Amino acid sequence: MKIEMGESLIDSWLNHVKKCQLHQMNFKLSSNWDIPNENEILEQYQDLMTNIEKQEEFQGVFKNANLTSLLRQAEIDNIGVDFINSKLYAVDIAFHEAGLNYTKKNYSTAMNIAKKYFRTIFLTKIYFPHIKNQTIIFASPKVNPKVAKELEEIVEKIKKLNLGVTIELFINDGFRINLFKELLDKSKNDNDTSELFLRSIKLHNLCLNKKDTKPTLDQNSLKSELADKERVGVIAKVFFTNFLQRINNDLLLSLQNSDYAKENFGMRYQIIHKGIEGLDLKRYYKQPIYENYYLTNDWYEKNRKKLENFKSKV
Secondary structure, eight states: OOOOHHHHHHHHHHHHTSOOSEEEEEEEOOTTOOOTTHHHHHHHHHHHHHHHHHSGGGTTTTTTOOHHHHHHHOEEEEEEEETTTTEEEEEEEOOOTTOOOOOBTTBOHHHHHHHHHHHHHHHHHHHOTTOOEEEEEEEESOOOHHHHHHHHHHHHHHHTTOOSSEEEEEETHHHIIIIIIHHHHHTTTOOSOOOHHHHHHHHHHHHSOTTOOSOOOOHHHHHHHHHHHSOHHHHHHHHHHHHTTTOOHHHHHHTTOHHHHHHHHOOSSOSEEESSTTOOTTTBOSSOSBTTEEEBOOOOGGGHHHHHHHHHHO
16 A cells, blocks of 8 residues: 555654554545434534535535535545544645645635545544544645635634634644654654654664765754744744634633733733734734734744743643
């Protein structure tokens, strides 16, 4: 069976970062699986499909397919379950060297990715109803700016449907920070592994001697190099964009307090500002990072350590 490197990366990420005791690549349904209260459930989700397609931004997303055929088409690149904390992760990954492109017959890349999200959501909600905490992810390391903007917009619209799952999009900087770098960090002490992605890094390092002028993929040095090149503001923006989806109300209120920002981040301005009223556009990103919440753009290298400490605690 052909194994994609991207899928191997995600499989290792589910294992080492998300601590999934069970993780699998290329997940598909069996026609022999039973659905509790099958008729009622299928009717409920068929109605949901109809209601979704009635919305202007999702017209034609299912291409007139019914729920049964939609589920039969479903193949999730990676799925993982953390039984200890009762969490499920379902991830689709696309690695196109020229940039993500799923355009087919006047059907945009963003709409095709939306269909992937919906298909995965229906599958996990129907066949794993006992796992309430579900996260559905699409990931791609290279997405051109126009397509990236379309993807971010369509993902925000899917989130507003409130389908009972957490939706995440890891592309470009988000892919590099949340997947690649974090995996290298968390797996650096796993020397004996059969995982293809991690073994490829170890083989690469082994074959390059110290005199080689090309940079190696040594995990510690690579992490340091990437961190130096990655602006603190980029890391903060990617992190808080995803973190606000799962934050509790108390912490959200604290992040809107300037004293909390000074004590925990060494910042002069509150980390999160709610709404446009009173917003200083010189000190905050012009676009909200989540719903009606704006993130400060006043990040400097001196804030990096406290930001990393905060990330590790939450």
